[in-house]
Amino acid sequence: MSAGNIRLYSYWRSSAAYRVRIALNLKGLPFETMPVHLLQDGGQQHTPEFNDLNPQELVPVLMHGNRILRQSMSIIEYLDETWPTPPLMPATARERQRVRAIAQMIACDIHPLNNLRVLQFMDKTWNVPQAERDTWTRHWIKVGLDAVEDTLCDNPSTGDFCDGEQPTLADCCLVPQVFNAERFGVDMAPYRTIRRIVQNCLAMDEFKAARPENQPDAPAPGGN
Amino acid sequence: MSAGNIRLYSYWRSSAAYRVRIALNLKGLPFETMPVHLLQDGGQQHTPEFNDLNPQELVPVLMHGNRILRQSMSIIEYLDETWPTPPLMPATARERQRVRAIAQMIACDIHPLNNLRVLQFMDKTWNVPQAERDTWTRHWIKVGLDAVEDTLCDNPSTGDFCDGEQPTLADCCLVPQVFNAERFGVDMAPYRTIRRIVQNCLAMDEFKAARPENQPDAPAPGGN
Structure with a gap:
């Protein structure tokens, strides 16, 4: 599957976003970082625009084309299933x-x-x-x-x-x-x-x- | 793989244990319930014997033969991978x-x-x-x-x-x-x-x- 058009809604210090950044890098997948500042403006994660992406109002959110993916562990398993090499899960x-x-x-x-x-x-x-x-x-x-x-x-x-x-x-x-x-x-x-x-x-x-x-x-x- | 010898360390009101009980039942796997009373005796999950099973001192723990399995979502995915029918995960x-x-x-x-x-x-x-x-x-x-x-x-x-x-x-x-x-x-x-x-x-x-x-x-x- 094409790796084109991956965007990661991220905050530099969010450890859940950090998990997904590691996985994307291990897979060698280029991505665009979409910063969501969790403190500025009362928290940009609480804007209506971001709530549309994630009703939990949490980062990360990963956009793969038009697919909206939430929850960091689940995103990483999706990346692993979609781009199996190198594997991020063991064989058994x-x-x-x-x-x-x-x-x-x-x-x-x-x-x-x-x-x-x-x-x-x-x-x-x-x-x-x-x-x-x-x-x-x-x-x-x-x-x-x-x-x-x-x-x-x-x-x-x-x-x-x-x-x-x-x-x-x-x-x-x-x-x-x-x-x-x-x-x-x-x-x-x-x-x-x-x-x-x-x-x-x-x-x-x-x-x-x-x-x-x-x-x-x-x-x-x-x-x- | 044989379903023999499955034991679930459980507490009746623990919602994490409840998750695993549902999954075992959906798979039609018989299991023995090993009750761990989370309030009695200062919490039976804090005994050295239970700590050996799970250093987190949390239920559930699932024993499959000699295998010690922890964390409810991870246990359910293991059950699904080991006994694929009926599936508990979708196809894509x-x-x-x-x-x-x-x-x-x-x-x-x-x-x-x-x-x-x-x-x-x-x-x-x-x-x-x-x-x-x-x-x-x-x-x-x-x-x-x-x-x-x-x-x-x-x-x-x-x-x-x-x-x-x-x-x-x-x-x-x-x-x-x-x-x-x-x-x-x-x-x-x-x-x-x-x-x-x-x-x-x-x-x-x-x-x-x-x-x-x-x-x-x-x-x-x-x-x-």
Whole structure:
């Protein structure tokens, strides 16, 4: 299928958008970045135009021609099914289960608790102070990464990457989550396997190009 | 592959376990329920024995022989790949993307915000009163179901079920979420399409048998 005409509605610091950027780069698919600033103008994701693209008012959204694709893990599986080489999923049902489970440990049980809309709700509705919100964020990242590390370490399926010797959906989710963890000052020292895998990922050009600071909508250093 | 020796670590009211029960029933796979009481004994999911099965200390866990499978959506895709008939995923990449996206709208962006460990954190760490916690829960269910209804209504892919005329992964996630919504008193009147689909699902024996009140660990009526 033609890779022509792929547009990614993205925000430089969104970890869900970051996942999809990695997958697009690993597939070697060119795409146009459509920046959606989640803070400016009261949040550009809340405009009627963006709501038409995604009633959840969340990034990312991927347009493939006229197809509107939502939800980052589901988008990545679509990319993998549509352009199978290089594969982002392992060859057996058992390994695919493991890869999806690692991705979901992050994308279901860490990230949604800490994303912008949740922290804004706590701030505006409950007046939870910034320091307490940061404690909340770090708590769920630690609980989640503890379990991810436990799943990865000393497991024969783990290789240079979460599953074997090639990046998969799981790595597409892990690297952005570690970016978030570092942003919020989580102590990464206990996560030996995670750190090793993320280092391997970030040595690859496909991951480097997807990094938040390398996006067209990233602010100049020191900006926000 | 033999269906022998399937055990589901489950809690009657866990909506993530409910998803997997539906899928097992739709596949016609017999399984043994291993009850994990999430409230008794300080939470049986926190025992060292259960932590060995799942370092996340969450249900469900599915044992297929010696294989330990975690994360409900990933378990359901494993069941579907291992026992393909009847399929729980549509035939095309585009439709699979849509089904996974609907499932993830629920399993990533509604349920994790409202599950037991989150509400316990708010209670014990922040002393958020019960009424405020219930408001939080209803808020995220409403935000999420608004978007799910928007995705389902007037979409040509929607049929008697979320996608076409057979239940899929999306219905496995939707029905338990609606159970949760009703439990917390969310007004379901605006969700015309969701209500129609859930009614179709709950007319099926496979869904009925998976309902919380029909589980071996469900309390007698009036209990908890």
